[in-house]
Amino acid sequence: MVKFLLLALTFGLAHAQMDGPWKTIAIAADIVDKIEISGELRLYFHQITCEKECKKMNVTFYINENGQCSLTTITGYLDDGKTYRSQFQGDNHYATVRTTPENIVFYSENVDRAGRKTKLVYVVGSGHPLTLEQKEKIVEYAKENNIPPGNIREVLTTDYCPR
Numbered sequence: 001m002v003k004f005l006l007l008a009l010t011f012g013l014a015h016a017q018m019d020g021p022w023k024t025i026a027i028a029a030d031i032v033d034k035i036e037i038s039g040e041l042r043l044y045f046h047q048i049t050c051e052k053e054c055k056k057m058n059v060t061f062y063i064n065e066n067g068q069c070s071l072t073t074i075t076g077y078l079d080d081g082k083t084y085r086s087q088f089q090g091d092n093h094y095a096t097v098r099t100t101p102e103n104i105v106f107y108s109e110n111v112d113r114a115g116r117k118t119k120l121v122y123v124v125g126s127g128h129p130l131t132l133e134q135k136e137k138i139v140e141y142a143k144e145n146n147i148p149p150g151n152i153r154e155v156l157t158t159d160y161c162p163r
């Protein structure tokens with residue numbers, strides 16, 4: 001009984017940490033064009049909504065194309081208990097690499113319609129700029145995934161889309 005309650009609590013917390021409003025703080029990509037201003041993978045997170053303990057995850061985000069914000073929702077399906085799969089600008093596989101009450105870090109791979117693969121790291125948070133410690137962590141995540149640290153973009157200041 002105690003074990004069951006603990007398990008329920010753990011799942012409950014994990015769930016609570018994902019669901020809710022989020023903003024993109026920083027993005028890194030090995031193909032940096034994809035995440036520059038007006039880049040097709042420069043996603044400004046808006047909301048995450050979980051279903052079935054987050055086996056199904058809706059991610060709502062803005063894309064800013066030539067100054068126009070358009071809101072998009074994608075649905076990610078948990079493939080193997082760890083990796084989500086969804087369609088947006090091609091095929092995407094992504095996983096959470098870190099979840100705290102303040103931040104979620106996603107590692108994602110996109111294969112576009114031309115078959116070109118991009119490796120990305122998305123850091124979302126409640127809207128506070130990065131602390132020095134968080135910046136160091138992002139550099140670490142980028143390096144671990146062979147993304148040059150020079151390809152990290154702090155996008156919070158260019159997010160003009162409505163809330």
Ligand SMILES: *[C@@H]1O[C@H](CO)[C@@H](O)[C@H](O)[C@H]1NC(C)=O
Nearest residue numbers: 049050051057058073074075
């Ligand atoms: C997730 O998105 C799908 C498709 O847009 C929608 O049908 C579904 O109701 C959404 N679920 C939640 C929990 O928002």
